[in-house]
Amino acid sequence: MEKINILIVDDRPENIIALEALLERDDVNLISTTLPNEALRMAWEMDIAIALVDVQMPEMDGFELVEILKSNPRTKDILVIFVTAISTDAKYAVKGLNTGAVDYLYKPLNPYVTSAKVDSFIQFVRTQRDIVKKNKELESYQKELIKAKDLAEQGKKIKENFLANMSHEIRTPINGIIGITNFLEKTELDAEQREMIELLEISSNSLLGVINDILDLSKIEAGKFKINRASTDVVMICHAVVNLLRIRAKEKNLELITLFDDDLPRNILADSLRMNQILMNLIGNAIKFTNSGSVTLKVEIADRKGNNVRLKFSVKDTGIGIPANKIDKIFETFEQADDNTTLNFGGTGLGLSIVRNLAQLKGGELTVTSEENKGSTFSFINWYEVLETQPENVRRAPEKLSAFDNVRILVAEDNPINKFLIVKVLKGWNIIADVVENGKEALDKLAENDYDLILMDTFMPVMNGLEATKLIREGYVEGKKDIPVITFSAAVMENDKKAAIDAGADDVLSKPFELAILHQKIVHYTEKK
Structure with missing residues (x-):
């Protein structure tokens, strides 16, 4: 335990000896002097x-000494106890307390009272010093937390910028390929x-799927992922997924089986896009890790409560298991069961991580049972509200997109x-389409001609699409500030979309x-005009 320094100042040595005898203990250092000036020096140099x-006292009385101590920032926090043989008249006590003392001891000293008072002040000093120490530690932790928060935000921003740039750079050529x-x-x-x-087409869509998985994962981590529930035909979703993956199963001579409960509700309130994503990942994985046998999708009713x-x-598959x-590891981002999995089967290790996150976001649970070399069963369980069965829509062949009459568009x-x-x-x-290669050229072309609409790429050299859109909205080209602008970009982060709208894009x-x-968008904005 750290020792407390106690200073005793008295012009009579015998009084000092008596006080030292009363106060001596292991947890204090007693320092004494008969000279007030010496006391000032000690208080300045030592942690009293x-x-x-x-x-x-003859040279300088105690009141003057304490006034000097209290006027100095270095010694102002010393707890001063006056020891006096003067009358116990209240006016002296008031003068001493006004000077800055915390207590009075009267001679002749009562050893019990003296010892008890000094003990209480020692405890007070220790408590105060602990508080000061804790406050310093707290300040240090606060600084570290602020620094860590700044670094985390900086890292998050760098990650979002990287994902936006990567998305744009990869999706742009994929867009061209598709x-x-x-x-x-059509030829x-x-x-x-x-x-x-x-x-x-399969390869480019597969590559696009990987990019979308990475972006979905980043949105989930950022808390920006939304679940949109609407009327969903469960059986139709399941058949659509199975039909999409049937070619892959056929290539491996696998039997792709679907089993449905007889009283399965046809329409439920669900996010069909995310349900599709979950099933695509689970069935796609099962096909990938099964070399012979079958993959079965089974949908059954686990429980009912009222209209839910x-x-x-x-x-279920008959794959490698x-x-x-290793079961916990397969749900981690960019992880697979072992190092040979990627080598033998490929993949990013993102699929199951996204399925687990989607399942949790939808309020459901994902479970797995597996036996090595015999197969695995992945199950997704969730509650849904049952909707009234709607008449089946008769599928029609997609209508040919109609031509426009006298529409002129500027493409940047x-x-x-x-x-x-x-x-x-x-x-x-x-x-009629006029094409330019950057925002500056778009502004020049807009000044020369009248257009019904501008299709503006976001990322371009010289001047990007957002800067050009902002200048249009500010009236840079006279009489054209209200022209409809649709920005198109391979970056799909929410921040990118918000930035485009904030810049003035319609x-x-x-x-x-x-x-x-x-x-549809061209129809909307040209008819609106």
Whole structure:
């Protein structure tokens, strides 16, 4: 335990000896002097906690000594106890307390009272010093927390910027590949060429799926992921997923089986997109890790309560299985059961991590049972509200997108493939399209001609699409500040969409986009005008 320094100041040595005899103990250092000036020096140089000061001294009385101590920032916190033989008249006590003393001891000293008072002040000093120490530690922790928070926010910002840039850089060429594939499909092809086009389409969509998985995961971690519930046909969703994956199962000679409870409700309130994502990941995984046998999707009713039903979606395979000590690991981001899994089967290790996060976000639970070399069963269980059965919609062939009459659009796009694709699409709809490569050229072209709409890429050299849009809205080109602007970008983070709207864009289109959605938006903004 740290010792407390106590200073005794008295002009009579015998009084000092008597006080030292009363106060001596292991947890204090007693320092004494008969000279007030010497006392001032000691108080300045040493860490004095308590001072017992005689009032009457020849050179300088106790009141003057304490006034000097209290006027100095270095010694102002010393606890002063006056020791006096003067009358116990209240006016002397008041004078001493006004000077800064905390207590009075009267001679002749009562040993018990003296010892008890000094003990209480020693305890007070220790408590005060502990508080000061804790406050310093707290300040230090606060500084570290602020620093850690700043670093975390900086890291989060860097991660979001990286994901946005990576998304744009990868999705832009994928957009070109998918677009050209769509155009090639409509040309005269022999059987071999058509097969190659189909493989190209599968590969590009697979790559796009990986990018979307990474972005979904980052949105979940950032707490920006939304669940949108609407009327959902469970059986139809399951059949759609199975049909999409049937080709992959067929390639491996696997039997793809679906089993449904007879009284399964047809329509429930659910997020069909996320249900699709969960089933795609679970069935896709089962096919990937099964070399022979079958993969079964079973949907059954686990429980009912009033108008709510608890559904259990189980995906059972006869694949390689998972060792018991590796089951927890497979749900971690970028992790697989062991190091050879990626080597033998490929994949990013993102699928199951996203499924688990989606299951938790939807309020459900994901379970797994597995036996090595015999197979695994993944089950997703959740409560859903049952909706009234709606009449089945008769499927119609998609209508041909209609041509436009006298519509002129300015396209700002620097990527040559995307430029080629969008111009070809627009011309196919009888739209007059002028193309520029950056925001500066877009402003110049807008000053020269009248347009019904601008399609503005976000990332471009010289001047990006957001800067150009902002300048248009500020009236940079006279008479054109209200022209509809649709920004399109391969970056799909919420911040990117918000930035585009804040810059003045009327709408945001993410690459790769469906032609029907682009057509719909052009109709909306040209008719509005």
